[in-house]
Amino acid sequence: MAFVTCIAPVNIAVIKYWGKRNEELILPLNDSISCTLSTEQMCARTTVVASTRYNENKFWLNGKEENSNSPRLINCIKDIKEKAEKVESEASKLNVHICSENNFPTAAGLASSAAGYAALIAGLASLYGVKGDISAIARKGSGSACRSVLGGWVRWHKGELADGSDSIATEIAPASHWPEMRILILVVNDARKKHSSTSGMKQSVKTSAFLKYRVEKIVPERTDQMVKAIKTKDFETFAKLTMQDSNQFHSTCLDTYPPIHYMNDTSHAICDLVHAYNNIKGCNKVAYTFDAGPNACLYMLEQDVPEFFTLIMNVFPSDLDSVEYVKGMPLKVSVLSEQLKELADNYRHNTGALKYIIHTCVGDGPQVLREPHEHLLDKDGFPCKHS
Amino acid sequence: MAFVTCIAPVNIAVIKYWGKRNEELILPLNDSISCTLSTEQMCARTTVVASTRYNENKFWLNGKEENSNSPRLINCIKDIKEKAEKVESEASKLNVHICSENNFPTAAGLASSAAGYAALIAGLASLYGVKGDISAIARKGSGSACRSVLGGWVRWHKGELADGSDSIATEIAPASHWPEMRILILVVNDARKKHSSTSGMKQSVKTSAFLKYRVEKIVPERTDQMVKAIKTKDFETFAKLTMQDSNQFHSTCLDTYPPIHYMNDTSHAICDLVHAYNNIKGCNKVAYTFDAGPNACLYMLEQDVPEFFTLIMNVFPSDLDSVEYVKGMPLKVSVLSEQLKELADNYRHNTGALKYIIHTCVGDGPQVLREPHEHLLDKDGFPCKHS
Structure with missing residues (x-):
């Protein structure tokens, strides 16, 4: 039996994907652009093993056995096996056991399915021994998963072909291109039930005139501008x-009938705070x-992190100790000017409005882990006890 | 000295006005449609008096003297005097004292300036002795005030002429046309500062591509559909x-840069509740x-008020006694089905999410009050002590 364990990153879109032109093949209405986050802080890990001894495919997610007959999973396995047959892989005839885990809470609503499917497809x-593009296969698992099979800055092309073979992800720039870029994720406390994005998109496509206009008239131009801003490291424009694109995506959700709202009062307060901060600084320091979902992903450059992080800590006090409240890369506290102290006073929230904060950076695509102790399946192909 | 006291109603738009094509003349980018609410529950009252003894115009609002040199007020007085000269009114040469009051809290954000300017212009x-259309003059005080000079169902035409003389309000149907219509206003507790709608609109016109699309492509067709729905008393379509139009207006605000958000979590919860209720009933019972601002105006037919009101009382408990919490027309409590009790349990909010509830109906336009005790100015033209 051959074991492969793979980790794959989360990606955060800066030009949003919302709406499919083909539900089954998961073909989007417009191109989207994302940033791949470092797997050091957040990743999905998947172990796959194929064996003559298995009568069926089996799938465990975060320690729980899941239905291995979901159409999306079956599609992905079928596609990768077809590619495998071309390279005459013996394993392609066997059933597989799959075990997948996230090292961050799925409840946080942080694109866990994208990372999960990217890890699975990269592992398979x-x-x-399949080479070449795997983004089109990952796409069939979860649309945005296709962007998690590459590192750095990634563009998912909507494609033109009916079979979706040109709806793939390509690299705009590697992680090393803009090493100063940092991401703060503010995980927001929220009581509401989340709309599934699959059904939400469907409803928007059906009912929102704004979505149609966005897809046809706005995204094509904005995508070109975004590619240029990333390539030239123009943070102001980026x-x-x-x-604007985040706001327009949520605007489209509100124009859907019945309306969909993912952001809550805390989310909107974070937007207001970012605009007020940028206004004081005289340029865009934070995006x-x-x-x-209600969680904010904030982009900023390394040099601006300490001040903005200190502002956030002042605006959103927590009862948690700092190890619980602030995760990921180390964060330094700085001293706030009188003007920023006043800003913090004006925007101060009750304790507990944020669950926690993650500090991370841009990272590479999926990686295969070679050490046996890193597998999530034991020698018989069942989840290890520690998982 | 001639005293005139006038009351004027609040109006609630069902096709929204957002964006001007001329800031000074207050000419809108699109037609809008509203319902005039009964002055029994909510109104502005204005007393005007002209005298040779006054060296200048004076203006009191809710007991406080205001600047009588605001361009909007000056414009309105100038316009009405020009019309007055044509009817050779002697009073048109004199200065005026104006005193205005709302019988509902202005803080509630319930279109108080519309009612106020309508009462002022109707009073002047x-x-x-000015006859004929006064909506174009009221419009220059506060855009939506032009809709408050008429009763029932009102359309404000954007007009085509550069001088704005065809941007007037006309009656679609009188208040008596749809006597079963009821309005529940849910006044929502809110901590946030309100964006001024004047600057908000300006920012939307400047930055929102969705607003442009809405104005050109969506509102014209939707306005025709709305006129038809009102004329045929088709509540489902209405x-x-x-x-949809409320959602699209707020969607446009969110597409503005920086984004504007008037609705809060309680507002969105009310939307969700209305859709869930309509879904259970199998048709649109409430809109x-x-x-x-965050306050909800809910339209429904008389027969459906008791049940929905009971649901609201279950979802939004209050510490206030019922006289404080529920104002306006009498309201009866009904018995909820098990299904609606479950709905209430699912949507229940903490005590105090709503400030209070107003129950009202469709009403007539401004009225002149003849009784001397109804004036807000004393015989010398200064605010009465009781005001």
Whole structure:
């Protein structure tokens, strides 16, 4: 039996994907652009093993056995096996056991399915010796997963072909291109139930005239501007486009009937705070973006992290100790000017409005782990006890 | 000295006005449609008096002297005097004292300036014997005030002429046309500062591509559909269009840069509750609409008020006694089905999420009050002590 364990990153879109032109193949209505986050802080890990001894595919997610007959999972395995047959992989005829875990709470709503499917497809590709693009296969697992098979800055092309074979992810720039870029994720406390993004998108496509206009008239131009801003490391433009596109995505959700709202009062307060801060600084120092949930992802450059982080700690006090409240890369506290102290006073929230904060940076794509102790499946192909 | 006292109603738009094509003349980018609310529950009252003894115009609002040199006020007085000269009114040469009051809290954010300017212009028109359309003059005081000079269902035409003379309000149907219509206003507790709608609109016109699309492509068709729904008393369609247009207005605000958000978590919860209720009932029994603030205006037919009101009382408990919490027309409590009790349990909020509830109906336009004790100015033209 051959074991492969793979980790894959989370990605955060700066030009948003919302709406499919083909539900089954998961083909999007527009191109999107994302940043791949470092796997040091957040990743999905998947172990795959193929064996003659297995009568069926089996799948465990975060320690719990899941239905291995979901159409999306079956599609992904079928596709990768077809590619494997071309390279005459023996394993391609066997059933597989798959075990997947996230090292961050899935409840946080942080694109865990993207990382999960990217790790799975990268793992199967390695197991079967498949080379070349795997983003189109990952896409069939979870649309945005196709962006997690590459590192750095990634563009997911909507493609033109009916079979979706040109709806793939490509690299705009590697992680090393903009090493100063940092990401703060503010995980927001929220009582509301989350709309599934699959059904939300469907409803928007059906009912929102704004979505149609966005897809046809706005995203194509904005995508070009974003590629240029990333390539030239123009933070000012990058920040403006990122915030505008996040707002427009949520605007489209509100224009859906019945309306969908993912951001809550805390999310909106974070937006206001970022604009007030940028206004004081006289330029865009921080950019926010929100996915299908209330959590904020904030982009900023390394040099600006200490001050903005200190502001956040002042605005959002917590009862947790700092190890619990602030995770990821080390963070330094700085001294706030009188003006920023006043800003913090104006925006101060009750204790506990944020669950916790993650500090991370841009990272590489999926990696295969070679050490046996890193596998999530034991020698018989069942989840290890520690997992 | 001739005293005139006039009351004027609040109006609630069902097709929203957002964005001007001319800032000074207050000419809108699109037609809008509103319902005039009964002055029994909510109104502005204004007393005007002209005298040779006054060296200048004076203006008191809710007991406080205000600047009588605001360009909008000056414009309105100038326009009405020009019309007065044509009817050879002697009073048109004199300065005026104006005193205005709302019988509902201005803090509630309930279109108080619309009612206030409508009462002022109707009062001045009566004082000077001016006949014919006064909506174009009221419009220059506060855009939506032009809709408060008429009762029932009102359309404000954007007009085509550069001088704005065709940007007037006309009646779609009188208050008596749809006597079953009821309005529940849910005044929401809110900590945030309100964006002024004047500057908000300006920012949307400048930055939102969605607003441009809405104005050109969506509102014209939707306005026609709304007129038809009102004329045929088609509540199902009326409700859908009302909710869609409210959502699209707030969607446009969110697409503005920096984004504007008037609705808060409680507002969104009210939307969700209305959709869940309508879903259970199998048709649209209730429609929500939100202006530039978090308060919900709910339209429903008389027969459906008791049940929905009971649901609201279950979802939004209050510490206030019922006289404080529920104002306006009498409200009856009904018995909720098990399904609606479950709905209430699912949506229950903490005590105090709503400030209070107003129950009202469709009403007539401004009225002149003839009784001397109804004046807000004493015989010398200064605010009465009781005001």
